[in-house]
């Protein structure tokens with residue numbers, strides 16, 4: 001199939017790819033383009049302030065070294081220009097050449113010294129900056145992860161917060177860039193100032209010449225920067241579409257479906273359409289950029305021509321000596337170099353500054369999602385579980401009309417194994433997450449031995465609970481660590497790890513791995529291994545068993561297990577009955593027959609509760625679901641359609 005087949009023609013319209021969300025990595029570019037040519041100056045002091053403060057926090061000594069060495073190198077630039085002028089004065093003076101050279105020697109020595117000192121200072125700045133940036137990175141990144149790991153789970157449900165967090169992750173890189181850009185821009189400015197001071201000392205009139213020669217150039221450079229950002233921005237949605245398409249055409253994940261459904265022509269058609277538009281847009285904008293930069297160069301060239309005319313006039317009228325005229329040429333060139341640095345760094349500083357602002361803003365906004373803090377003594381220490389009570393508990397997720405859990409009341413006694421059952425989306429996981437202290441109810445209260453869990457010491461409470469998540473995480477560590485992470489507070493003990501693995505039918509699986517318990521479970525690392533879905537689930541269950549928790553919550557722990565592993569797992573769960581409490585969430589109702597109590601949820605509401613026997617005897621949802629599932633195990637109908645057994 002090729003790009004012109006009918007199926008491609010009918011679907012390859014712009015609407016196939018939906019409008020993409022603003023990409024965080026373009027945010028700074030967007031702000032720069034919106035700020036206009038000179039708007040970048042408005043935010044400059046604040047951004048520079050942020051950069052200095054983050055550098056100061058990371059490493060005071062190096063920050064001071066960079067600051068003072070930059071000032072020093074500016075000073076050397078001034079001395080350098082002044083000694084150049086002195087040198088020229090002596091060389092252009094009358095008299096025999098050897099005398100002139102001799103007279104110029106002190107100036108030459110000064111020039112050599114300033115050049116050497118300036119070189120030394122540049123090396124010092126380089127060393128200090130190189131030592132500073134990794135520290136800035138560490139401080140900024142650490143602060144970010146302190147926040148992302150501390151915020152409550154509910155924060156991740158807020159769209160705006162997730163976006164915020166995504167953008168803030170760029171903040172630590174931006175912090176480094178911000179510090180570097182600020183240092184470089186500062187160096188450029190100091191150089192510019194140094195040249196101006198030297199020129200004033202030589203002849204104040206030359207300052208006017210310098211301004212005329214550099215200002216149009218500076219404006220042109222800023223405008224060129226602005227156009228570059230605008231160019232980038234104009235093609236941003238298309239570029240992202242291309243990026244999405246490129247991934248679809250070149251990645252392993254999409255490769256099987258691409259081939260099996262014959263999507264090659266369709267995707268290439270999409271690519272041609274988007275790329276064609278992108279190229280046309282790029283060409284049009286490139287023309288504009290070239291025109292603008294050419295006009296800018298022309299105007300600054302005219303300005304520079306004016307300066308040379310002025311210098312020539314002054315020279316002609318005997319108002320300045322030849323040495324000053326030559327120094328002026330050197331000064332103009334030096335200032336243009338410094339200005340190019342300043343304008344370039346200004347653009348970068350502004351753009352990276354936007355990311356840094358996102359980062360700082362995120363850290364501020366994250367505070368509202370942090371658990372309430374209080375002195376340790378303020379909170380009651382939860383004792384071993386005797387009774388767990390859920391009283392009128394509800395929870396509604398953001399942007400959802402229906403509550404996920406609606407006014408649920410139930411009691412669980414210590415040592416019981418209870419089951420939450422119900423159809424998909426009925427609220428079982430949400431209720432369990434509230435019991436586990438991971439989510440806070442929007443109404444109602446959950447009590448641990450009669451104390452609202454919100455009043456209990458959170459750390460101790462969480463240590464008394466173990467949760468085997470429905471959507472477990474595959475930690476990229478060894479098999480042993482994957483299990484020991486279930487109780488990270490205690491020193492890992494191989495015997496306990498193996499016991500936990502045995503209970504979850506994971507022991508044999510792990511022994512069969514190339515390095516047994518020491519096998520790294522991540523294929524992206526050298527010698528790393530991956531597991532099947534069911535094998536991962538066994539390790540996850542072992543992690544849950546590893547913690548000797550008062551309350552074990554297992555959410556769909558057997559969905560990927562084979563019958564033998566499932567049987568072993570549920571035998572391990574039953575072995576807790578009578579002395580440890582277990583909440584089981586499962587759709588495989590055969591596994592809840594032995595539960596002390598079964599709670600049936602529907603649309604967030606607790607609709608039935610009782611033992612298996614009681615519930616199948618009543619004409620309710622549980623009886624219906626159980627009968628439906630059990631019917632699947634009745635012997636196959638014979639050819640005539642009637643059951644053979």
Ligand SMILES: Nc1ncnc2c1ncn2[C@@H]1O[C@H](COP(=O)(O)OP(=O)(O)OP(=O)(O)O)[C@@H](O)[C@H]1O
Pocket residue numbers: 157397398400404422423424425426427428429430431470
């Ligand atoms: N993070 C979330 N943000 C918004 N809505 C959510 C979120 N998690 C779950 N929901 C919604 O809340 C309701 C209850 O979900 P929950 O995961 O508690 O159901 P469940 O009974 O565990 O389902 P399943 O049997 O499929 O695991 C569903 O309607 C679901 O769409």
